[in-house]
Amino acid sequence: MTIRFGLAGLRHPHLEYLLSEIDARPDDVQIVALAENDPALREQFGRRFAVPTYPDHREMLARERLDAAGVVSVNGARGQVVADCLVAGVDVVADKPLCTTLADLDLVEAAWRRSGRRLSLLLDKRFCGPTLAVRDRLATGDLGDLVLAWASGPHRLRRETRPSWMFRHESYGGILNDLCIHDVDLLLWFTGARSGTVQGLAGNRAHPDLPEFQDHGQVLLRTDAGLLATIEAHWFSPEAAPYHGDYRMVLTGTEGTAELRWAHGELHIATHRHPPEIVPLPAPGSVAADFFDAVLTGRQATMRTSEILTATRVALLAQTTANSGAWQAWDATSA
Amino acid sequence: MTIRFGLAGLRHPHLEYLLSEIDARPDDVQIVALAENDPALREQFGRRFAVPTYPDHREMLARERLDAAGVVSVNGARGQVVADCLVAGVDVVADKPLCTTLADLDLVEAAWRRSGRRLSLLLDKRFCGPTLAVRDRLATGDLGDLVLAWASGPHRLRRETRPSWMFRHESYGGILNDLCIHDVDLLLWFTGARSGTVQGLAGNRAHPDLPEFQDHGQVLLRTDAGLLATIEAHWFSPEAAPYHGDYRMVLTGTEGTAELRWAHGELHIATHRHPPEIVPLPAPGSVAADFFDAVLTGRQATMRTSEILTATRVALLAQTTANSGAWQAWDATSA
Numbered sequence: 001m002t003i004r005f006g007l008a009g010l011r012h013p014h015l016e017y018l019l020s021e022i023d024a025r026p027d028d029v030q031i032v033a034l035a036e037n038d039p040a041l042r043e044q045f046g047r048r049f050a051v052p053t054y055p056d057h058r059e060m061l062a063r064e065r066l067d068a069a070g071v072v073s074v075n076g077a078r079g080q081v082v083a084d085c086l087v088a089g090v091d092v093v094a095d096k097p098l099c100t101t102l103a104d105l106d107l108v109e110a111a112w113r114r115s116g117r118r119l120s121l122l123l124d125k126r127f128c129g130p131t132l133a134v135r136d137r138l139a140t141g142d143l144g145d146l147v148l149a150w151a152s153g154p155h156r157l158r159r160e161t162r163p164s165w166m167f168r169h170e171s172y173g174g175i176l177n178d179l180c181i182h183d184v185d186l187l188l189w190f191t192g193a194r195s196g197t198v199q200g201l202a203g204n205r206a207h208p209d210l211p212e213f214q215d216h217g218q219v220l221l222r223t224d225a226g227l228l229a230t231i232e233a234h235w236f237s238p239e240a241a242p243y244h245g246d247y248r249m250v251l252t253g254t255e256g257t258a259e260l261r262w263a264h265g266e267l268h269i270a271t272h273r274h275p276p277e278i279v280p281l282p283a284p285g286s287v288a289a290d291f292f293d294a295v296l297t298g299r300q301a302t303m304r305t306s307e308i309l310t311a312t313r314v315a316l317l318a319q320t321t322a323n324s325g326a327w328q329a330w331d332a333t334s335a
Numbered sequence: 336m337t338i339r340f341g342l343a344g345l346r347h348p349h350l351e352y353l354l355s356e357i358d359a360r361p362d363d364v365q366i367v368a369l370a371e372n373d374p375a376l377r378e379q380f381g382r383r384f385a386v387p388t389y390p391d392h393r394e395m396l397a398r399e400r401l402d403a404a405g406v407v408s409v410n411g412a413r414g415q416v417v418a419d420c421l422v423a424g425v426d427v428v429a430d431k432p433l434c435t436t437l438a439d440l441d442l443v444e445a446a447w448r449r450s451g452r453r454l455s456l457l458l459d460k461r462f463c464g465p466t467l468a469v470r471d472r473l474a475t476g477d478l479g480d481l482v483l484a485w486a487s488g489p490h491r492l493r494r495e496t497r498p499s500w501m502f503r504h505e506s507y508g509g510i511l512n513d514l515c516i517h518d519v520d521l522l523l524w525f526t527g528a529r530s531g532t533v534q535g536l537a538g539n540r541a542h543p544d545l546p547e548f549q550d551h552g553q554v555l556l557r558t559d560a561g562l563l564a565t566i567e568a569h570w571f572s573p574e575a576a577p578y579h580g581d582y583r584m585v586l587t588g589t590e591g592t593a594e595l596r597w598a599h600g601e602l603h604i605a606t607h608r609h610p611p612e613i614v615p616l617p618a619p620g621s622v623a624a625d626f627f628d629a630v631l632t633g634r635q636a637t638m639r640t641s642e643i644l645t646a647t648r649v650a651l652l653a654q655t656t657a658n659s660g661a662w663q664a665w666d667a668t669s670a
Contacts, residue, residue, distance in 0.1 A: 145540060147571060148487075216587070218563050226540050228567070236479075238605035238609075240607055256571075257572070270573035270581075272573055
């Protein structure tokens with residue numbers, strides 16, 4: 001089988017996560033059509049892939065017999081596009097965030113349940129070496145139960161390279177939903193937590209001419225088992241550094257401590273029984289590979305849709321009530 | 336002048352911060368008396384210093400002409416002892432925390448204002464190399480305005496070495512007040528913040544037989560200028576590590592990022608203009624040296640009493656309302 005793959009939206013360089021995987025396995029996946037409402041982007045990618053192009057994803061879904069679609073539209077439009085694809089009977093891998101409102105999340109969840117199709121999300125930190133290695137160590141109990149966590153997602157702004165939709169709240173959706181979603185997902189995955197409370201804080205310290213832009217924020221996450229986590233993100237990553245962002249996570253467990261240093265490809269662990277070590281890492285994977293493998297084999301993807309929906313709900317609860325000062329209760333989405 | 340120095344309480348190894356400084360400058364400071372209500376400790380240190388000993392600090396204050404006193408009593412008793420010393424006309428350097436209730440803090444502040452004596456606190460992270468170096472960089476504007484901060488204070492429990500008073504709330508006072516006070520103080524010092532809000536979270540995950548003991552917690556600190564900070568502390572520092580605790584602080588400013596790694600004696604900085612560097616450190620100082628220098632010269636100590644009182648108030652607000660879910664407003668103590 002070769003997956004007949006359509007692209008619904010081409011608005012973010014994260015698209016390359018899909019394209020590089022497709023390039024690497026031409027017998028498995030073929031791009032057969034694309035939809036994009038920006039004419040310049042549509043023409044550019046239409047030339048690149050030599051496939052039919054559509055200004056509207058619904059037209060593409062009606063005319064092409066797609067097996068699966070990649071959705072990399074503007075954040076604010078994404079939820080509706082994802083839901084439309086699912087309802088049309090197409091498996092979906094979407095860029096993050098999945099959507100920007102709780103109403104759109106409900107729409108996506110209903111479409112997913114009704115359609116029975118696959119839905120994955122480009123949360124690629126899931127498949128990085130340090131992530132896979134620490135998940136193994138958590139499974140063996142080396143760290144005990146997680147008590148405290150801190151994660152930081154610094155991003156370089158390089159403002160001149162950013163499209164204007166990223167600076168408007170309706171089309172972008174906010175920093176907590178867009179950037180903190182990665183670490184929210186990881187902490188829920190690491191702990192298996194099913195309920196808790198969350199609070200969001202976000203603001204604009206250095207961009208007064210972009211009043212709707214949040215240049216920094218924190219998701220304060222608590223699980224009912226007792227984990228206390230702070231997940232921060234910001235657009236102040238040092239422009240002179242060799243990395244886009246020095247992504248970190250520090251996990252404190254009852255039996256040991258781990259630090260994930262993604263930008264340096266390192267996992268550091270120290271426990272009550274073993275002195276500090278730098279842990280050997282397994283080969284990384286990717287969401288795209290996980291998704292295409294699942295479609296080809298008919299199996300479930302490692303990245304479970306219920307987990308994606310829960311992480312998105314937690315991030316959206318933090319985002320949509322940011323700075324209210326109130327803790328919001330959250331519950332996991334059932335599988 | 337030689338400072339006639341009395342010890343009021345000998346309950347924590349932090350006492351050695353004072354004794355090592357006194358050992359190093361015998362012409363400047365002389366221990367002339369000690370007070371301790373634990374008979375074994377009183378005898379042990381009485382033999383060591385060959386000075387008059389008292390079961391009650393008030394008796395020592397009445398009988399000895401002290402210039403200054405070091406207060407290292409049980410946390411819960413400390414505020415009253417500090418206030419008694421100040422009212423007796425004696426300069427005071429106390430172990431942290433300064434006290435364990437807001438009522439005791441008011442008592443100490445009133446005694447300080449009425450007496451006009453010096454009051455310092457053993458917050459020695461103030462004088463470590465990474466701290467001094469980052470404060471210099473903040474002063475030059477290299478990091479811009481501080482936007483986000485995270486600090487971690489891991490402590491090894493080594494439970495068999497701990498006196499029982501540390502496991503009772505009334506005598507210990509709680510983890511946020513005892514351990515997070517250091518980083519609360521540093522962030523207020525770095526920013527010069529005068530007001531904001533704070534919230535505390537604390538719990539017991541692994542010590543069910545010590546129901547009053549908090550083995551982990553977070554102080555969530557906000558300044559009115561917009562800094563969002565999470566200050567965590569815990570008693571799960573890996574027993575097999577070569578350090579007592581891998582104390583860290585990560586500061587994100589509008590112009591750059593700094594990481595203080597106290598356990599490794601390192602300061603890392605990267606900015607929009609300069610790639611990552613490990614910053615050369617100045618020679619460290621100490622609270623004890625700062626205090627004795629001030630007493631000898633008649634000048635004000637670098638560690639200002641108003642700053643100590645503010646940091647203590649913020650930590651106590653977080654501690655005494657921990658897990659209430661509500662943000663508490665705080666204001667700086669005037670000088």
